[in-house]
Amino acid sequence: MSAPITTPEPELLRADHAPALLAFEEANRAYFAASVPDRGDAYFRDFDTRHRALLAEQATGACFFHVLVDDDGAILGRVNLVDVADGSAELGYRVAEKAAGQGLATRAVRQIRDLARTAYGLTELRAATTLDNPGSRAVLTRVGFVPTGDVRLDGRPGTSYVLTL
Structure with a gap:
């Protein structure tokens, strides 16, 4: 078993994160697709254009995209806040x-x-995850999110959550 990974501080997504973010998404594509819908080939083919669009959207305050970068510059994760409006x-x-x-x-x-x-x-904050993703459900519960109802995510049964800050 490898040594535990420490949590780097979240960094707002920047233009220079693009190569590491693409590597992260490519290396983990099959792993992610087992629990969330695959991003599709177009995501990878058009990655540079999409990355610039995310940065433009972030500049408006409508979204906040964060990456977790290790000491070697590799991205270990991403945590995003999207559809920011009316305090939510x-x-x-x-x-x-x-x-x-x-x-x-x-x-x-x-x-x-x-x-x-x-x-x-x-x-x-709102979140949702599929029923077949127990890890994600556990994270949300540990952080204080409470279930608010049943949802369908790309045709799969799931649960919606909310957290009052």
Whole structure:
């Protein structure tokens, strides 16, 4: 078993993160697709254009995209706040397979929860995950999210959550 991975501080997504972010997504594509819908070939083919669009969207304050970068410059995870409006945002996150099961997601989501309240002035976070993703459900529960109902995510049964900040 490898040594536990420490949680790097979340960094707002920047243009220079593009190569490491693409490597992260490519290396973990099959791993992510086992629990969340695959991003599709177009995501990888058009990555540079998409990355620039995310940065432009972030500049408007409608979204806050965060990456967790290790000491070697590799991305271990990402935690995003999207659809920011009226004091609320949707939380989404993913962690590299090599970092899974070591508490990285829980610590990172807690860090973003705190940033959402203090730096971004949000009062509520929403999230959703599929029923067949127990790790994600556990992270949300540990951080204080409470289930609010049943949802379908790309045709799969899931649960929606909310957290009042």
